[in-house]
Amino acid sequence: MATIKDLSLKCGVSVSTVSKALNGYKDIGEETKRNILKAANEIGYFPDSNARALKTKKTYNIGVLFSTMFNHGLRNEYFAHILASFNEYATGKGYDINFIEHNVGDRKMTFLEHCSYRNFDGVCIACCADFFDNEIQQVVNSKIPVVVIDHIYNEAISILSDNMEGMRQLTQYIIDQGHKRIAYIHGTNSSVTHNRLVSFYQVLRENGLTIPNEYVVEGIYRDSDTSGLLTQRLLDLQVPPTCIIAPDDYSALGVMNTIRRSGLRIPEDISVAGYDGISVAQALEPKLTTIRQDTDRIGTEAAKQLINLIERPMVTSISNVYLKVSLMKGSSVGYVTSTELNRPSRQSIVD
Amino acid sequence: MATIKDLSLKCGVSVSTVSKALNGYKDIGEETKRNILKAANEIGYFPDSNARALKTKKTYNIGVLFSTMFNHGLRNEYFAHILASFNEYATGKGYDINFIEHNVGDRKMTFLEHCSYRNFDGVCIACCADFFDNEIQQVVNSKIPVVVIDHIYNEAISILSDNMEGMRQLTQYIIDQGHKRIAYIHGTNSSVTHNRLVSFYQVLRENGLTIPNEYVVEGIYRDSDTSGLLTQRLLDLQVPPTCIIAPDDYSALGVMNTIRRSGLRIPEDISVAGYDGISVAQALEPKLTTIRQDTDRIGTEAAKQLINLIERPMVTSISNVYLKVSLMKGSSVGYVTSTELNRPSRQSIVD
DNA sequence: CTGAAAGCGCTTACAG
DNA sequence: CTGAAAGCGCTTACAG
Numbered sequence: 001m002a003t004i005k006d007l008s009l010k011c012g013v014s015v016s017t018v019s020k021a022l023n024g025y026k027d028i029g030e031e032t033k034r035n036i037l038k039a040a041n042e043i044g045y046f047p048d049s050n051a052r053a054l055k056t057k058k059t060y061n062i063g064v065l066f067s068t069m070f071n072h073g074l075r076n077e078y079f080a081h082i083l084a085s086f087n088e089y090a091t092g093k094g095y096d097i098n099f100i101e102h103n104v105g106d107r108k109m110t111f112l113e114h115c116s117y118r119n120f121d122g123v124c125i126a127c128c129a130d131f132f133d134n135e136i137q138q139v140v141n142s143k144i145p146v147v148v149i150d151h152i153y154n155e156a157i158s159i160l161s162d163n164m165e166g167m168r169q170l171t172q173y174i175i176d177q178g179h180k181r182i183a184y185i186h187g188t189n190s191s192v193t194h195n196r197l198v199s200f201y202q203v204l205r206e207n208g209l210t211i212p213n214e215y216v217v218e219g220i221y222r223d224s225d226t227s228g229l230l231t232q233r234l235l236d237l238q239v240p241p242t243c244i245i246a247p248d249d250y251s252a253l254g255v256m257n258t259i260r261r262s263g264l265r266i267p268e269d270i271s272v273a274g275y276d277g278i279s280v281a282q283a284l285e286p287k288l289t290t291i292r293q294d295t296d297r298i299g300t301e302a303a304k305q306l307i308n309l310i311e312r313p314m315v316t317s318i319s320n321v322y323l324k325v326s327l328m329k330g331s332s333v334g335y336v337t338s339t340e341l342n343r344p345s346r347q348s349i350v351d
Numbered sequence: 352m353a354t355i356k357d358l359s360l361k362c363g364v365s366v367s368t369v370s371k372a373l374n375g376y377k378d379i380g381e382e383t384k385r386n387i388l389k390a391a392n393e394i395g396y397f398p399d400s401n402a403r404a405l406k407t408k409k410t411y412n413i414g415v416l417f418s419t420m421f422n423h424g425l426r427n428e429y430f431a432h433i434l435a436s437f438n439e440y441a442t443g444k445g446y447d448i449n450f451i452e453h454n455v456g457d458r459k460m461t462f463l464e465h466c467s468y469r470n471f472d473g474v475c476i477a478c479c480a481d482f483f484d485n486e487i488q489q490v491v492n493s494k495i496p497v498v499v500i501d502h503i504y505n506e507a508i509s510i511l512s513d514n515m516e517g518m519r520q521l522t523q524y525i526i527d528q529g530h531k532r533i534a535y536i537h538g539t540n541s542s543v544t545h546n547r548l549v550s551f552y553q554v555l556r557e558n559g560l561t562i563p564n565e566y567v568v569e570g571i572y573r574d575s576d577t578s579g580l581l582t583q584r585l586l587d588l589q590v591p592p593t594c595i596i597a598p599d600d601y602s603a604l605g606v607m608n609t610i611r612r613s614g615l616r617i618p619e620d621i622s623v624a625g626y627d628g629i630s631v632a633q634a635l636e637p638k639l640t641t642i643r644q645d646t647d648r649i650g651t652e653a654a655k656q657l658i659n660l661i662e663r664p665m666v667t668s669i670s671n672v673y674l675k676v677s678l679m680k681g682s683s684v685g686y687v688t689s690t691e692l693n694r695p696s697r698q699s700i701v702d
Numbered sequence: 703c704t705g706a707a708a709g710c711g712c713t714t715a716c717a718g
Numbered sequence: 719c720t721g722a723a724a725g726c727g728c729t730t731a732c733a734g
Contacts, residue, residue: 001467003711014721019713029719046460046468050410051711053401054726061449074435077428084425091452096469098412098449101442109397116352117397118447224634253634260636280631283575283604285611354727365705370729380703402727405710 002043011039022047053119062090062306063120065100065111065139067129076222077278078295079127082149085299086124093307095121112138120144122310124302145313147306149298150192157309158320159302163192166291166325167199170273173289173327174243175207178336179271182211183234183241185255187221187248219247224254231258242270242336249274249281249290267334277328287330297323353394362390373398404470413441413657414471416451416462416490418480427573428629429646430478433500436650437475444658446472463489471495473661475653496664498657500649501543508660509671510653514543517642517676518550521624524678525594526558529687530622533562534592536581536606538572538599572598575605582609593621593687600625600632600641618685628679638681648674
């Protein structure tokens with residue numbers, strides 16, 4: 001690759017002058033500057049990123065930290081989509097992205113060590129199996145600018161898909177369709193799960209509904225088999241629910257399969273809802289009733305906030321940004337008629 | 352971060368000695384070496400990657416090049432899974448991965464410029480909308496070690512999911528189930544599509560089957576709506592097929608929806624097959640008959656070959672590696688009984 | 703076995 | 719307005 005020295009020879013000026021011209025310093029002659037820029041374009045000159053980083057301590061590299069466990073990381077569609085838009089925004093601002101890993105060759109590094117080894121300008125933490133992991137905390141507590149997705153730390157900017165609001169909209173919609181016996185198979189415990197649960201109960205309460213404890217069970221995100229099994233148990237209850245909310249769209253497939261295997265129809269006999277709004281949910285029939293999380297905006301917003309924090313630390317506040325979700329009505333949640341409402345089995349539950 | 356100088360002061364030796372000890376040079380005293388290694392571990396010292404790269408021209412960074420178009424890149428499950436395993440292998444060998452992009456900040460770069468700007472040790476090209484793109488060719492023809500997934504260039508190592516073999520197995524299985532009127536909605540033209548088509552026709556011929564031209568139509572990968580529309584046309588034919596092969600599993604959803612909307616059952620009335628073996632295909636009912644592409648091995652193998660090429664260029668041959676696929680029988684392709692075989696409508700087609 | 707010195711390709715005070 | 723010089727943190731011939 002051509003170096004700054006090649007360019008300086010070609011232009012007949014010193015490397016200092018070239019460097020300043022390229023970096024927009026004011027104290028350079030108009031014509032000199034024009035010449036240098038022209039020559040740089042001609043030979044396709046770009047400053048070597050390593051040399052520049054060594055001097056300036058700025059790499060224009062952002063580290064992305066995520067769990068690589070089964071069903072996590074790149075193999076998780078929700079995260080992969082967020083990463084795609086994160087990358088697109090960052091790239092437009094001149095930042096490349098890197099994955100933060102534990103081991104580099106034969107030596108193990110902590111996440112923070114990896115960050116200083118690579119001199120990342122900032123870090124995005126997302127899709128972690130365990131946000132309380134000690135090594136992750138280290139990164140959050142370091143000097144490196146950090147943005148976190150779907151979790152709140154005091155010390156970092158958080159981008160959150162509005163889970164309280166999402167669950168509120170979904171639950172309210174189901175209730176508005178006449179359902180009173182609503183079951184919720186939720187995902188493994190986390191702050192996301194917690195907020196959804198709180199919101200679920202809250203909306204039930206606001207509508208004067210109570211449900212039996214057996215209607216709320218713990219499943220596993222993105223595990224349709226588990227959700228299928230749990231669905232069977234719900235169907236076997238003496239008074240089964242009229243609607244089942246799955247942990248996510250993918251798991252909803254397991255719920256639907258089990259229901260159909262029992263000879264029941266969706267949504268005529270029993271309704272199903274998901275969460276996420278992944279594409280496959282909309283290719284199913286009936287189309288899944290779900291909450292769409294705006295992965296594009298989550299990724300874009302995370303990148304934007306992080307780059308602001310990197311470039312203008314003093315005017316960027318450490319805040320929590322909640323992103324809107326939207327209800328996708330689909331047709332897997334049916335309308336419960338008043339006849340059904342009068343069934344004794346239901347009455348015994350409602351009050 | 353601690354520098355090599357800090358470490359040399361702590362150990363009371365020169366930086367040269369520290370550097371050599373850390374890099375496994377032989378001409379260092381046993382005890383000196385032990386001391387240095389111990390101290391390095393204590394303070395969590397890692398050489399600054401930029402400084403090292405500047406001197407050695409080795410970054411331990413691999414660039415990954417892919418299209419970011421709709422339905423491509425990270426938003427494509429097939430590619431995201433390959434990338435995940437590629438990253439896991441590379442990381443274990445000490446390489447981090449970076450995405451290769453067009454624009455860096457306000458200035459546009461060609462892909463090759465981005466590679467030299469970042470000094471990538473090697474490049475993996477995958478999942479491109481257009482492998483004949485001029486900028487991609489530039490990278491392939493450069494001095495940088497390159498591995499390509501699912502496409503063959505003369506100048507680079509190729510890792511290929513065996514599409515000929517996959518399509519062979521799938522088609523043969525369908526024929527073995529008694530089908531003779533098999534339709535194929537294939538994806539947009541590419542070498543992958545071409546090979547699958549060639550193989551499809553070849554197996555038909557080997558089995559003494561011919562199909563009408565209308566049975567082979569061009570769809571779009573991962574576009575279930577288009578596949579749904581094309582399915583409708585196939586169903587409307589005077590002599591419709593008994594089995595439809597979709598471009599991929601995701602598109603198969605569209606095929607299935609259209610079939611069901613027509614009041615037909617799968618597989619009793621008509622059979623469906625996909626391609627890819629993505630997880631959702633196995634969560635459907637009936638389970639989709641499909642070919643599983645081994646994304647784990649593709650990613651791992653690509654990383655392995657690329658790193659070999661980087662580290663031992665003289666003993667690594669530029670070859671094409673074909674990876675095995677496997678048939679997932681599922682239950683969306685049914686058995687066609689002999690009664691059905693004797694139907695006049697079929698006979699008129701077969702010979 | 704150890705260390706002084708040069709140099710990788712840049713940027714940036716500083717002097718002129 | 720321009721350029722010489724120092725230095726970012728390393729590695730690696732080379733000398734001793």
